[in-house]
Amino acid sequence: MSSIQPTYSQLLSLAIPQMILVGTALLAMSIDLLALRRATLSTRSAATAILGSLGCAAAAAYIAIIHPNGNLLGGVLLGNAFIQLLQIAILALTIAVLLLAAGSTFTRHVGEYVLLILMATVGMLFLVATQDLLVIFVSIELLSLSLYTLAAFNKQSRFSWEAALKYFLFGGMSAAFLLFGFSLLYGLSNSTSLSEIGAHIHGLSPLLAIAIVCVAVGLGFKVAAAPFHFWAPDIYQAAPAPSAAFIASGSKVASFIVFFQLASIGFAGAQGSATWGHFVRGWIPVIALVAALSMVLGNFVAIRQSSVRRLLAYSAVAHAGYMLLALTAHTPQSLAALVYYVVTYSAATIGAFAVLSIVEAQTGSDRIGDLPGLSRREPVLSFCLAIFLLSLAGIPPLAGFFGKFYLFVAALQSSPESMPLLWLVILAIATSAVSLYYYLRVLKASYITTPESSAALTSGRVSGEEIPRVLCVLLAAAVVLLGAWPSLLLRPLLNALPRVF
Amino acid sequence: MTGLQAYLLLSSLLFAIGLAGALTRRNAILVLIGIELMLNAANINFIAFWHYGPATTYITGVMFAIFSISVAAAEAAVGLAIIVAAYRHSHTIDLDSMNSLKG
Known part of the structure; x- marks a missing residue:
């Protein structure tokens, strides 16, 4: 605790990146409503999205140059090297999403769209910079409420509304579970600071057990882990x-970080154990069961999907299972592995969605059956798609392989002599072998299957997709680079970690 | 039974009623009402734990309840907007008819 009396200058120095984003969001909306009234839709959406990404870049540059450090009110708002890295990674992913939105024409309200993306980023x-229940709850809700609206933004499509309504109702329930869990944690410790809560918990009381389950439901929903994943396929x-x-x-990056912190700091006094055959009650067996269920269900249900987006959704459930493995290990090394995994996974997923959005603009569907001919029509795009999917499957030398490898090693090394998590790691490796099948099915459709009509071979370029095309190539390059040279991200991560634990 | 236990019993009951409503009702508005009940159950917890806690001079519990009430209001606003828009599209808010996305 640096000081009990916070000063506004301290608060200002830690919150300037967020303030830059809010300012940019308002600026983007007013420019869209005032200066760009007569411009075409694609110009407006490109201009506001680029303005938004410039704001994100400015916030990232501020973090990278100034290195805001500090600890406000015993963990309400933190700044250290690890949080700075996470924030820069989140801002980079937001820039990628904004560039994907640049030039898209599904909505006329482009200014509001950029505003909501930036608010969610705030x-x-x-979320990653706090260790206090109140701030965690308020920022999760700021994030979720923005995401519900973003999901419902396609006014023409009734599917968009339906998915958003389901997402909202499930999300509301999970938020209520989270709040109920937080209220019990507050009751147990009479404090909202995670470290205080951790200091007050000794062993598992019935009240704490309910709190752990409530928090696991609330955050399990956010990270789309089975059995709280029902919204994910529809939204995707x-x-x-x-x-x-x-x-x-x-949203996955932020939710996993806060889940890790809550479990490893807040529940430190009630760990339990998930050793095969020797389960001890605590939070670890809960997370281990959710992880195992996510891996099995995600991978096996993904096999029978015919829509590539739904397939990505179920594979996301499986990936959430792998990443929960890092939670059960809860060592500094596994935190580094988690961050590396979730960042590279996010980059590959955004890339896959970028390819899909271009393909959908051309063919009007994302079904695997409509992919044939892609490799001859769009050789660059289909090569990028291959890189993204193979990285998700975990093929060397792509980033996904190193992420999985490092994560499994970290899980096994958490206690090298007894290896309590060996059964989970074996399950993870076995189910990720299954995942290769459905990723390859998509690639087979785009590379090997011959299309039924020759129309699938002629390029039907749609305007306003130049920026997403460049984005695809950049993300593919990033996935290859991070896979071939993981220390690019891992070294700063590992250097930053000792100051956290 | 002490006062705290009575309050916790009340809040657990409220949470359970809200959850049952949210899970069994087919009307989207009634599901939303169920969710609001669940959130308010947590608020009762916060106030009760604060009142019977060791340090009532720190108003953390009350602050948390005030924040969560305002967040719940925002959530209701967003939720009703989505429900209204869904109604304009399909002229029903019956969740059983929302079944065009499957797999």
Whole structure:
């Protein structure tokens, strides 16, 4: 605790990136409503999205240059090297999503769309920078409420509304569970600070057990882990591509970090154990069961999907299972592995959605059966799609392989002599072998299957997709680069970690 | 039974009623009402834990309840907007008819 009396200058120095984003959001909306009234829709959406990404870049530059450090009110708002890295990663992913939205024409309200994306980003930036229940709850709600609206943004499509309504109702329930869990944690410790809560918890009381389950339901929903994943396939399929990519990427990063912190700091006194055959009650067996269920259900249900977006959704459930493995290990190394995994996974997912959005603009569908001919019509795009999907499957030398490898090693090394998580790691490796089948099915459709009509071979370029095309190539390059040279991201991560634990 | 226990019993009951309503009702508005009940159950917890807690001079629990009430209001606004828009599209808010997305 640096000081009990916070000063406004301290608050200002820690919150300037968020303030830059809010300012940019208002600026983007007013420019859209005032200066660009007579411009065409694609110009407006490109201009506001680029303005938004410039704002994100400015916030990231501020973090990278100034390095805002500090600890406000015993963990209400934190700044350290690790949080700075996370915030820069979240801002980079937001820039990718904004570029994906640039030039898209599914809505006339482009200014509001950019505003909501930036507001959700503000929520994420606060979420990773706090260790206080109140701030966690408020920022999760800021993030969620923006995401519900973003998911419903395609006014022409009734599917978009339907998916958003389901997402909202499930989300509301999970928020209520989270709040109920938080109220019990407050009752147990009479404090909202995670470290205070951790200091007050000794062993598992019935009240704490309910709190753990409530928090696991609330955050399990946010990270789309089974059995709280029902919203994910609908949202991935029916929401506009940039919204779906955003829900699948940046929001996952922030939610996993806060889940890790809550479990490893807040519940530190009631760990339990998930050793095969020797379960001890605590939070670890809860997370381990959710992880195992997510891996099995996600991978096996994904096999029978015919829509690529739904397939990505179920694979996201499976990936959430792998990432929960890092939670059960809860060591500094596994936190680094989690961050590396979730960031590279997000980059690959945004890339896959970018390719899909271009393909959908051309063919009007995302079904695997409509992919044949893609490799001859759009060789660059289909090569990018291959890189993204193979990275998600975990093929070397792509980033997904190293992420999985490092995550599994971190899980096994959490206690090298007894290896309590060996059964989960074996399950993860076995189910990720299953995942290769459905990823390859998509690639087979785009590369090997011959199309039924020759129309699938002629290029039907749609205007306003130049920026997403460049984005695809950039993200593919990033996935290859991070896979071939993981220390690019891992070294700063590992250097930043000792100051956290 | 102490006062705190009575309040916790009340809040658990409210939470359970809200959850049952949210899970069984087919009308989207009634589901939303169920969710609001669940959120208010948590608010009762916060106030009760604060009142019977060791340090009533720190108003953390009350602050949390005030924040969560305003967040619940925002949530209701967003939710009703989505429900109204869904009604304009399909002229029903019956959740059983929302079944065009499957798989």
